[in-house]
Amino acid sequence: GAVVSQHPSRVICKSGTSVKIECRSLDFQATTMFWYRQFPKQSLMLMATSNEGSKATYEQGVEKDKFLINHASLTLSTLTVTSAHPEDSSFYICSASGSGGAKDTQYFGPGTRLTVL
Amino acid sequence: AQSVTQLDSQVPVFEEAPVELRCNYSSSVSVYLFWYVQYPNQGLQLLLKYLSGSTLVKGINGFEAEFNKSQTSFHLRKPSVHISDTAEYFCAVIYTGGGNKLTFGTGTQLKVEL
Numbered sequence: 001g002a003v004v005s006q007h008p009s010r011v012i013c014k015s016g017t018s019v020k021i022e023c024r025s026l027d028f029q030a031t032t033m034f035w036y037r038q039f040p041k042q043s044l045m046l047m048a049t050s051n052e053g054s055k056a057t058y059e060q061g062v063e064k065d066k067f068l069i070n071h072a073s074l075t076l077s078t079l080t081v082t083s084a085h086p087e088d089s090s091f092y093i094c095s096a097s098g099s100g101g102a103k104d105t106q107y108f109g110p111g112t113r114l115t116v117l
Numbered sequence: 118a119q120s121v122t123q124l125d126s127q128v129p130v131f132e133e134a135p136v137e138l139r140c141n142y143s144s145s146v147s148v149y150l151f152w153y154v155q156y157p158n159q160g161l162q163l164l165l166k167y168l169s170g171s172t173l174v175k176g177i178n179g180f181e182a183e184f185n186k187s188q189t190s191f192h193l194r195k196p197s198v199h200i201s202d203t204a205e206y207f208c209a210v211i212y213t214g215g216g217n218k219l220t221f222g223t224g225t226q227l228k229v230e231l
Contacts (some may be wrong), residue, residue, distance in 0.1 A: 004160075006160075034219075040140075041224075042223065043221040043222060044207070044221045046218055046219070049218065070176050072154060093160050097217070108162070109163040111158070113147075113158070
C-alpha cells in the first residue's frame with residue numbers, strides 16, 4: 001500500500017508557541033489530505049480536509065486561525081498549531097488520498113503526539 | 118447526524134478462538150464501509166473495505182467482514198486470532214451523499230490472551 005509519513009512523531013512545546021506538523025505522501029500524489037485529532041482512548045475526529053492548491057475546509061467547531069493548514073504540493077501538507085495551549089495536547093493524524101474521491105482509500109500517517117506544557 | 122456505532126469497547130479473547138467485532142451505521146443510504154486497525158502509538162492501517170459487489174469482503178491478516186444492508190451492519194470477523202492481533206479496531210463509513218469524509222466509530226480494543 002501507499003506510504004504516508006509524518007514529522008515529527010513527537011513534539012513537546014511550551015504554552016504559547018507554535019508547532020508545525022508535516023504530512024508527506026512518499027510514493028503517490030495526494031490530491032486530498034485529511035487532518036484528524038485523536039484523544040486518548042477515543043476515535044478520530046476529522047479536523048479539516050485540504051486539497052492541493054486550495055484553502056482547507058474545516059469541520060464545525062475547528063478554529064481555522066488556530067489550526068493552519070497548507071497543502072502546497074501534491075506530496076506535502078502541513079498543520080500548524082498556533083499559540084498552543086495544554087488543551088491542544090493530542091495525537092494528530094493525517095491521511096492522504098490520490099484522487100480524493102469517496103471510493104479512494106485514505107492512507108494514514110503514523111501520527112504526531114503533541115504535548116503542550 | 119450520521120454516526121457509526123461500535124457497541125463493544127473491549128473484547129477479550131483467547132488465542133486461536135474466533136472473534137467478531139460489531140459495527141452498525143445509522144443510515145440506509147448508499148455507503149462505503151471500512152475497517153482499520155491501530156497499533157499503539159501508530160496511525161491506522163486499512164484492513165478491508167466494501168465499496169460494492171459481494172457483501173462478504175476479505176481483508177489482510179485473515180480478517181473478513183460482511184455488509185448487511187437491512188441491518189445496517191458491517192461486522193468484522195476472524196476465525197482464529199493471534200496474539201499479534203491485539204490492537205484497536207475502528208469501523209468507518211463514508212456516506213456517499215456527504216462528500217468523501219470518513220466517519221469513525223469509537224473503536225474496539227481487541228485483547229488476545231494466551
